Amino acid sequence: xxGYASGIVAILCINLIxxxxxxxxxxxxxxxxxxxGYQAIGAYAAAVLSTQGWTPGWGTIPxxxxxxxxxxxLIAFPVLRTRGxxxxxxxxxxxxxVSGVLLxxxxxxxxxxxxxxxxxxxxxxILAAVLTTLFVFFLMASRxxxxxxxxxxxxxxxxxxxxxxRGMQVTVFxxxxxxxxxxxxxxxHYFSFVEAQYFNPNLSIFVLLFVLIGxxxxxxxxxxxxLFFTLIPEALRIGGSWRFVVFGVTIVLMMAIRxxxxxxxxxxxxxxxxxxRRPSSSALSLPNARPDLPDARMGDQHAK
Amino acid sequence: MPNEDMLQINGLAxxxxxxxxxxxxSFTVRRGGRKALIGPNGAGKTTLFNLMxxxxxxxxxxxxxxxxxxxxxxxxxxxxxxxxxxxQNIRLMPHLSVIENVMLGQHSQIVGPLALFNPIxxxxxxxxxKAAEDRLKRAGLDVDPDGPVSGLPYGTRKRIEVxxxxxxxxxxxxxxxxxxxxxxxxxxxxxxxxxxEAESGLTLLVVEHDMSFVHDLCxxxxxxxxxxxxxxxPTGEVQNDPAVREAYLGTRRVSNAGGDRAx
Numbered sequence: 001x002x003g004y005a006s007g008i009v010a011i012l013c014i015n016l017i018x019x020x021x022x023x024x025x026x027x028x029x030x031x032x033x034x035x036x037g038y039q040a041i042g043a044y045a046a047a048v049l050s051t052q053g054w055t056p057g058w059g060t061i062p063x064x065x066x067x068x069x070x071x072x073x074l075i076a077f078p079v080l081r082t083r084g085x086x087x088x089x090x091x092x093x094x095x096x097x098v099s100g101v102l103l104x105x106x107x108x109x110x111x112x113x114x115x116x117x118x119x120x121x122x123x124x125x126i127l128a129a130v131l132t133t134l135f136v137f138f139l140m141a142s143r144x145x146x147x148x149x150x151x152x153x154x155x156x157x158x159x160x161x162x163x164x165x166r167g168m169q170v171t172v173f174x175x176x177x178x179x180x181x182x183x184x185x186x187x188x189h190y191f192s193f194v195e196a197q198y199f200n201p202n203l204s205i206f207v208l209l210f211v212l213i214g215x216x217x218x219x220x221x222x223x224x225x226x227l228f229f230t231l232i233p234e235a236l237r238i239g240g241s242w243r244f245v246v247f248g249v250t251i252v253l254m255m256a257i258r259x260x261x262x263x264x265x266x267x268x269x270x271x272x273x274x275x276x277r278r279p280s281s282s283a284l285s286l287p288n289a290r291p292d293l294p295d296a297r298m299g300d301q302h303a304k
Numbered sequence: 305m306p307n308e309d310m311l312q313i314n315g316l317a318x319x320x321x322x323x324x325x326x327x328x329x330s331f332t333v334r335r336g337g338r339k340a341l342i343g344p345n346g347a348g349k350t351t352l353f354n355l356m357x358x359x360x361x362x363x364x365x366x367x368x369x370x371x372x373x374x375x376x377x378x379x380x381x382x383x384x385x386x387x388x389x390x391x392q393n394i395r396l397m398p399h400l401s402v403i404e405n406v407m408l409g410q411h412s413q414i415v416g417p418l419a420l421f422n423p424i425x426x427x428x429x430x431x432x433x434k435a436a437e438d439r440l441k442r443a444g445l446d447v448d449p450d451g452p453v454s455g456l457p458y459g460t461r462k463r464i465e466v467x468x469x470x471x472x473x474x475x476x477x478x479x480x481x482x483x484x485x486x487x488x489x490x491x492x493x494x495x496x497x498x499x500x501e502a503e504s505g506l507t508l509l510v511v512e513h514d515m516s517f518v519h520d521l522c523x524x525x526x527x528x529x530x531x532x533x534x535x536x537x538p539t540g541e542v543q544n545d546p547a548v549r550e551a552y553l554g555t556r557r558v559s560n561a562g563g564d565r566a567x
Contacts, residue, residue, distance in 0.1 A: 141425035143407075143414060143432075146400070150408050153397035160357055162383040162412030162472065217399060265399065269450065 006122050010190050012230045013122075013129035014183045019210040019222035020136045021179030026208075026216045027140065028172045029152035030080075033088045035180055035207040037095030040199035042068040042181025043188040044102060047114040050189070057118035057189075061128075064185035065178045072177020076170040095204050102196035113195030120189035128186055132179060137219045139175075148172055152216075213254050215261020224262045310335045310507040311476050316365035318355055318531075325351045326531040329365070333476070333524075338498075338508040340518040340539060343528035344551060349511045350392055352528065353478055357389050358382050370475055383412040386475030390465045390482060392511070396453045402464060403449035406436040409471025436471060443467045444493050459486040463494060476507045483517040495521045515543075527551065 001009070022035045045064035054060050075094055082090045102108045139145050150158040151165050159165050188194045206229060214225020232250065236243035254262065309332040316329040326348045333339045341349050354360055356367055358379030367375040374385045388409075396405045407424055410432055414420065424432045437449055445463055453461055466482055482498075483491045491514065498521055502508055512518050518525065518539060525542045527535035529551040535542055542548055 138423060138426075139421075141423045142421045143411070143424050144420045146404055146408060146424065147411060147420070149400060149404075150397050150411075153399050154395060156359070157391070157395045157397070158408075159380045160359070160383065160389065161408050161468075162380050163408075164380060265401070266452065 001122075008230065008234055010122055010125050012226060013125040014187050014190070015207070015210065015230050016129050016223065016226040017132045017186065018180055018183035018207050019214070019226045020132050020219075021176045021181075021183060022207050023176075023211045023216065023219070023222040024136065024139070024148075024172045024179070025176045026211050027145070027152060028148035028169055029155075030169060030172065031088045031208065032091045032173075032176060033204050033208055034075075034091030034093075034095035034098075036199040036201065036203040037091075037098035038068050038072060038177045038180035039184035039187070039203070039207075040095075040098050040102060040194075040196065041071050041177075042184030043194045043199070044108055044114070044184075045181065046185035046188040047116045047194045048107065050116050050118045051114065058120065058124070060118070060189070061182065061185050064188075065181045068181025068184070069174050069178035072180075073170060073174040075177075076173035079173070080166065080169050092201065092204065095199070095201065099196050099199060102199075108196070111196065113193060113197075116188045116192045116194060118189055119192055120186065122190070125186050125190055128182060132182070133219070133223065136179075136222075140219045144168075144171075209251065213251065213261060215258075215263040217260065217265045218263055218268055220263040220268065221261050228262070308334055310337065310370055311509065312366075312368040313356075314366045314368075316352070316355060316367070317363045318351065318360060319363055324531055326355065326528075329528070329531070329533050331526055331533060331536050333507055333509055336502060336505055336507055337524060338502050338522045339510070340522035340525040341509060341511045341528060342513070342515075342518065342525060342542075347528040347551075348531040349528055350480060351531075353389060353480055353511065356382075356478065357387060380412075383472050383474070387478070388469040388472045388474035388476070389478040390462075390469045390480055392480040392484075394458070394461045394465055396461055396465055396468070398452075398454050400453065401450050402440070402447050402453055402456070403433060403436055405453055405464060406440060406449075406468050406471055407432055409468035410436065412472045439467050439471060440464070443470075443497050459490040462486060463490070466494070466498075470501065470506075474506070476509060477501070479508070479510045479512075481511055481513065483512055483514045491517055492520070 018035060018039055021038060022032050025032045042064040045067040046060040049060040049063055050057065054063070079087060079090045079094070103111055108114060140149075147158065147163045148168055150161065150163060151168055155165050184199075210225035210229050211222050212225075213228065214223065215221030233243060233247055236246055239246060258264070311333040313332070314330050316326055317324070318326045329352065341352065343349055351360075355362055358377065362375055365375070366373060369386055372385070374382055374387065377385060397408065400408065404425070414422070422430075422432065424430050427433075440447070440449065443463055443466070445460060445467065447456060447460060447464075453464065456464070462482060462485060466479060469477055469479070482494060486494060495517060498508060508522070510518070510522060522539050524537065525535065525539040526533055527542065527545075527548050534547045534551060535545050537545075
């Protein structure tokens, strides 16, 4: 594989794991605009441990995951006191704090960044991406996944059904932290260099776009979103600097045409009914063209 | 000796600001009983349900289920204690399929953190999924289990919500207007399904406006008016009770201006 191609595959693997980190919280209805903060913590944890001669070299990966998971867990408590757009702002602020701390601490090399001695080959990144994807698919197919999707739809009813809403929300922030941290650690070891400027607000916005444009309804969404956002800009390179315009217009069009994301449950049902011929597929015969959108708020007036 | 009363409500009171929404509400529902809760709009029926399921904290009073106090339990633990409910306006999860909505009802039944990772959505032969499909069939609901709930007819969604509430194997099932919006056929199907469930030990408390449904299903009736209980007795005599007639129809009173006015 050429250096260019393997670089793209590496970024794709990192983006995919990163996207799943943001996805697990989004699936529970929590928007995380601080993805870069969690990723930076994983990357710097791996970098610091690697320069300290942590053995074996790959041992920095689980260590980085545990550290970023712990941060995810602790940050969940103040963040979960906020809702909606305020949660987006709180997570965004968290990433800014992380970036500020990294730039101002000499242990982390400040603005110069850090060289990471241990190198991990592309195969490790691919393996990690595959395992993460399988893990998230499994998680979403489990009772845990059902519970967080229920929280996404209606917290009050989920509570009455016996779901520990707060516990689940903290758990998804912890898992999300671990996955974002994993992606950061892999980044550090593959590119052998980390700098705080890389983990900037743009990165947080992009990874959230991977998830939202890909679709939060199924674990296919982040996969589609990461592929789309990693490969389309590369494919558009022929067009020179116009590619950013084309890319931006594409995003706006995607949001207009498929507001629930590229991959929805209805789409999956349609595709799977092509393979299993079920006699009645209500997904196909729906009069309502937008079954993937929530009904008008169905709550009784008292229960909120 | 087991307690004769499945549900005991004692001196329940709730105030929203300056408004007493329920006042000194006390009643019991016997084990396996089918009791209706009726009353004019705004009488506090749904509020009473919300108090019982823990959506709001109580100001005063106690709630006991099967002899054990549940009023101190947080909302999410009351379903495990045996109290399950449906909602006045359908509150199925719009992004979950029919079967997923029903399986959500099993959530309180799972034991231990490992059960959280039971991959219920991976295999069609999964036990939890089978149990949910069986329950749907027993309720007479012939729907695509993997289809979205949002496109289904109102009456079907209403009954899916009842099935979801039953999945927790409750001791007491509280239904908030289960027959509203159902056609006569669906209403009688729902009624006989609920009677079957009650015969196998389920206790029912039902808010309903459809009096023929109430007469068919419930042997006893409570009437709530302005947050107070004004009747607790056999369903057959409720329409003859003077206090109930007054609450629904008003009293005839000659006002100073001359004309009749309904209070």
